[in-house]
Amino acid sequence: MESGGGLAALFLACCGLMARASPVSVPGCTLEPVRNDQRVKVFYTTSRVTSGCVGRGPTDPNLEIHVLNLRYRDPVKPREIKFNVNVTAAKEKRKTVFVVNSNAFSVLDVNAEDHHLAFLTTKHILFIKGPNKENTTDLPLSSEELLNWAKAYYGGVTSFTELEDSQKIQFQVGREPNSFEECIPESNFNAEQYLEAEFASDNTKSCLGSTEHPGREAHIMWLQQNPPDSGTQAVDLNIKVTCSDGNPANELSTLLVLKSHEKMLWNIDQTPVLVKFLVSGKYSLKKVASNLINGIALPDSKDGLIQEALGKDFAFIASYTEIPSAKSITLELVRVCAGKKTEVTTPPQRKVPELTNMVKELIRLCHPWRCIDNSIEIAVPKSHLQASPSPITEITLRDPTCRATDNMTHFVLKSIVDHCSTQLEGGIHAKNQLVLTLPLLPDKVTVPFECDLPEKLFLHLYQTPDFRSASTTTVEVNKVTYVQVSFQIAEENHPLPLQDCFLQIPGQTSPQMLIHSGIPTSYSVEILNSPSIKTRHFSFIYKAEEQWSTLPATLVCQVHLETQLHGHRSYEGSTEVTLKNPTFPSHSLRIGTVLGITFGAFLIGVMLTAALWYIYSHTRLTVKMQPVSANPPASESSSTNHSIGSTQSTPCSTGSMA
Numbered sequence: 001m002e003s004g005g006g007l008a009a010l011f012l013a014c015c016g017l018m019a020r021a022s023p024v025s026v027p028g029c030t031l032e033p034v035r036n037d038q039r040v041k042v043f044y045t046t047s048r049v050t051s052g053c054v055g056r057g058p059t060d061p062n063l064e065i066h067v068l069n070l071r072y073r074d075p076v077k078p079r080e081i082k083f084n085v086n087v088t089a090a091k092e093k094r095k096t097v098f099v100v101n102s103n104a105f106s107v108l109d110v111n112a113e114d115h116h117l118a119f120l121t122t123k124h125i126l127f128i129k130g131p132n133k134e135n136t137t138d139l140p141l142s143s144e145e146l147l148n149w150a151k152a153y154y155g156g157v158t159s160f161t162e163l164e165d166s167q168k169i170q171f172q173v174g175r176e177p178n179s180f181e182e183c184i185p186e187s188n189f190n191a192e193q194y195l196e197a198e199f200a201s202d203n204t205k206s207c208l209g210s211t212e213h214p215g216r217e218a219h220i221m222w223l224q225q226n227p228p229d230s231g232t233q234a235v236d237l238n239i240k241v242t243c244s245d246g247n248p249a250n251e252l253s254t255l256l257v258l259k260s261h262e263k264m265l266w267n268i269d270q271t272p273v274l275v276k277f278l279v280s281g282k283y284s285l286k287k288v289a290s291n292l293i294n295g296i297a298l299p300d301s302k303d304g305l306i307q308e309a310l311g312k313d314f315a316f317i318a319s320y321t322e323i324p325s326a327k328s329i330t331l332e333l334v335r336v337c338a339g340k341k342t343e344v345t346t347p348p349q350r351k352v353p354e355l356t357n358m359v360k361e362l363i364r365l366c367h368p369w370r371c372i373d374n375s376i377e378i379a380v381p382k383s384h385l386q387a388s389p390s391p392i393t394e395i396t397l398r399d400p401t402c403r404a405t406d407n408m409t410h411f412v413l414k415s416i417v418d419h420c421s422t423q424l425e426g427g428i429h430a431k432n433q434l435v436l437t438l439p440l441l442p443d444k445v446t447v448p449f450e451c452d453l454p455e456k457l458f459l460h461l462y463q464t465p466d467f468r469s470a471s472t473t474t475v476e477v478n479k480v481t482y483v484q485v486s487f488q489i490a491e492e493n494h495p496l497p498l499q500d501c502f503l504q505i506p507g508q509t510s511p512q513m514l515i516h517s518g519i520p521t522s523y524s525v526e527i528l529n530s531p532s533i534k535t536r537h538f539s540f541i542y543k544a545e546e547q548w549s550t551l552p553a554t555l556v557c558q559v560h561l562e563t564q565l566h567g568h569r570s571y572e573g574s575t576e577v578t579l580k581n582p583t584f585p586s587h588s589l590r591i592g593t594v595l596g597i598t599f600g601a602f603l604i605g606v607m608l609t610a611a612l613w614y615i616y617s618h619t620r621l622t623v624k625m626q627p628v629s630a631n632p633p634a635s636e637s638s639s640t641n642h643s644i645g646s647t648q649s650t651p652c653s654t655g656s657m658a
């Protein structure tokens with residue numbers, strides 16, 4: 001007597017399969033806890049909390065103080081807690097402070113509409129996502145001391161809640177306190193007026209690991225709460241089936257055994273297609289019809305419930321869960337769907353995925369990469385990594401030889417775009433990944449990233465036509481200088497013309513053109529074959545008649561592009577060079593200077609002799625003669641300034657944590 005009228009529709013689709021499925025005895029079905037099993041998970045939401053109370057609030061009537069103690073049975077495992085705050089419209093102006101402590105490393109992911117929220121947390125809760133202010137202090141860990149501390153500090157609290165193993169909290173603030181009493185915690189408190197929390201059941205057992213899957217499975221849930229004295233209470237149930245592998249092939253025939261107090265009303269939404277029900281209380285199937293279906297009486301014991309499933313020929317218990325109290329329940333099933341036979345293979349061990357995700361999230365929030373000039377720069381501030389529960393010992397790019405160095409405050413790395421396995425797409429879009437080593441994790445954590453390089457030209461000078469020896473910044477007069485112009489611009493399939501190149505020499509009014517509108521301006525300039533469409537080569541000889549040894553100058557090249565897509569665009573590249581005239585020895589002195597120094601020394605000699613003669617003739621004292629040196633000034637030093645003037649900026653320093 002498992003089904004009501006509406007169920008016929010569900011079964012129609014499955015008759016063929018049901019006929020084929022023969023009764024299977026499952027001797028090896030031993031129920032084992034499924035804490036780390038990804039194939040069966042049961043989540044439920046409830047307002048029943050470990051302990052809690054509401055109070056008359058702090059002395060300041062424009063303030064709400066909510067104290068939360070988040071306890072976790074496995075405090076070593078870091079976790080992310082979703083924290084949604086809803087505000088009753090009337091009390092939007094009231095300031096709300098959440099005093100939160102936890103025995104585990106936690107990341108609070110706060111989602112609140114514009115509201116005056118502040119959080120007071122301990123070091124355990126290191127990182128609050130969301131637009132809220134955060135303050136940390138040392139808070140007591142025990143609930144009693146935490147509550148007493150808050151009462152003393154604020155003169156009272158609005159609510160206190162201790163939650164165990166909750167991963168998602170929905171909080172309602174802005175209500176008038178309906179208690180004029182002290183907040184005295186009660187265990188198993190119903191916090192319905194302000195809070196609902198989601199829990200992952202740690203009380204689910206399963207046969208999945210112990211035996212081969214027979215092709216049909218039962219799920220048993222026992223909702224143990226007592227309904228209120230008057231009326232009924234509803235619980236929503238959703239069953240989500242996903243495939244770990246391949247497409248859904250044969251649907252498994254499924255039995256749901258839903259045990260509760262008979263006043264409970266089960267609202268069943270999503271289920272597998274081939275499903276039978278054994279429900280105590282009433283139930284409705286959203287997919288089929290909204291009318292209520294009467295259930296049956298089910299036994300009050302685990303063994304009894306399993307016997308019921310066995311009696312319906314479902315000896316394989318894929319999940320058995322006892323739930324203390326719930327408003328909604330979600331059963332998540334991950335099945336291996338590919339292939340005809342449903343084989344249960346052991347999935348790879350879960351490797352602290354929370355920690356991995358947390359570290360990834362931390363790095364993404366910090367956004368430590370920049371594309372500058374023709375390089376990728378990484379600067380990860382170590383202060384931000386304190387939020388990571390495990391130290392990060394090494395950061396590299398995809399190429400493990402490209403390792404960031406530790407400069408005390410940051411992990412820093414600079415790599416030009418052709419190196420470190422950086423992929424370049426569309427000419428300027430650079431892609432690579434950060435690879436982080438954390439001793440706590442067996443695997444490295446990778447965080448892919450991408451950034452756009454600025455569009456510009458790069459100029460490199462060489463003294464030989466092979467363009468291979470080390471580039472130089474010196475242009476020797478009357479010798480050939482070879483120039484490579486590299487285009488770092490978005491157009492990739494366009495042959496790029498070199499339009500104008502010239503030398504700018506300080507003090508000269510007009511630049512010295514080398515190439516004008518793509519044409520060499522003199523026979524000493526030659527446009528050479530280019531190795532690729534993004535590189536151009538040319539050479540030139542600089543001639544000079546004047547008398548100088550070195551001169552600073554700037555070599556500039558410009559490109560103007562006209563495309564349908566982007567219209568008219570201009571790019572420019574420049575590099576500082578030193579013009580050098582070796583026929584005029586740079587360490588000798590100009591004639592005028594030499595003459596001046598010689599004349600100066602002569603004058604000093606004459607005057608000294610005169611002074612000595614004067615002293616001698618007037619005082620007749622013996623004067624010790626000092627040797628006099630007239631050192632000529634040091635040769636003119638040539639300063640070659642070839643900085644490209646990149647704007648240094650420190651990623652992450654701009655406070656992008658919000």
Ligand SMILES: *[C@@H]1O[C@H](CO)[C@@H](O)[C@H](O)[C@H]1NC(C)=O
Nearest residue numbers: 084085086087111112113170
């Ligand atoms: C509370 O806010 C969340 C989003 O922050 C929203 O999805 C939910 O519907 C709201 N609930 C109520 C009761 O207002």
Ligand SMILES: *[C@@H]1O[C@H](CO)[C@@H](O)[C@H](O)[C@H]1NC(C)=O
Nearest residue numbers: 379407408409410412650651
């Ligand atoms: C380390 O590098 C970062 C980024 O380049 C810089 O902002 C910071 O000042 C450096 N720290 C020290 C101590 O040099």
